[in-house]
Amino acid sequence: MYCWLKGIILGILLLVLSGTAYAQEISKEQIKGLDEQVQEIKSDVLSIATELNQLEEKLLYPSNTQVAVFVSLVSGETFRLDSVEIQLDGNPVAHHIYTFKELEALQKGGVQRIYTGNIRSGDHDLEVSVIGKSSGGGDLQKTNRFKVNKDVGPKIVEISLASQSITLKDR
Numbered sequence: 001m002y003c004w005l006k007g008i009i010l011g012i013l014l015l016v017l018s019g020t021a022y023a024q025e026i027s028k029e030q031i032k033g034l035d036e037q038v039q040e041i042k043s044d045v046l047s048i049a050t051e052l053n054q055l056e057e058k059l060l061y062p063s064n065t066q067v068a069v070f071v072s073l074v075s076g077e078t079f080r081l082d083s084v085e086i087q088l089d090g091n092p093v094a095h096h097i098y099t100f101k102e103l104e105a106l107q108k109g110g111v112q113r114i115y116t117g118n119i120r121s122g123d124h125d126l127e128v129s130v131i132g133k134s135s136g137g138g139d140l141q142k143t144n145r146f147k148v149n150k151d152v153g154p155k156i157v158e159i160s161l162a163s164q165s166i167t168l169k170d171r
Contacts, residue, residue, distance in 0.1 A: 057116075065118040066154040069094065069126075071161065073106045078135040079163040081106065086115055086159075087127040093117060111158070119155075124148045128159050128166050135163070142166055 071084055081103055086094040094115040098106075106112065129143045144166040148157055158169040 061116055061118055063154045064152050065120065067115075067117055067119050067148075067150060068113060068154070068156050069115040070111050070156070070158045071096075071106070071114050072109075072111045072158060074160055074162040075109070077107065077162055079140060080133040081130065081161065082132045083130070084114065084159075084161075085129040087125075087129075088115075088117070088119065089124050090127075114159075119150050121150050121152055124150060126157065126168070128168075130161055130166060132163075144168075 067088075069086060073081065081098050083095065083097045085092065096112075096114055102112070124147070126146045126148045127143065128146070130141070132140045134140045140163060142165075146168045148155070148168075148170065156171040158171065160167045160169060
């Protein structure tokens with residue numbers, strides 16, 4: 001009788017162990033499926049966030065009043081740009097202190113959007129102040145004033161910086 005009971009217990013134990021192994025296989029497959037679903041959800045969330053950012057920009061900056069100001073360095077410039085401050089109609093609208101990586105990107109031909117905002121049609125005063133170090137190590141501080149004419153539709157202004165000058169490319 002004892003052997004018979006021992007056999008039943010051993011049989012039940014084998015069934016339980018095989019059931020756990022089967023459950024582990026199912027859960028590994030379920031985990032794989034869940035991981036794929038999580039990746040799909042992440043992708044969906046990122047695309048929705050991109051769409052929301054585009055809609056937000058359209059709502060906040062309608063094309064008939066939008067102005068965008070970009071900063072670039074003249075090709076071959078070696079001065080170290082520390083900061084740029086922009087005033088529009090006497091109001092400060094942008095101030096940026098540059099990191100080494102940002103400066104490196106500008107020196108390689110990159111362009112930075114420093115300001116996006118709304119202005120009415122007509123003439124506007126734009127003041128650009130630049131602080132940096134010349135290639136010789138001396139302090140560099142320049143300020144230029146420009147007139148910008150805003151028509152109906154979006155306005156793009158590019159500020160091109162050099163150690164000796166600040167120029168405006170009106171588009």
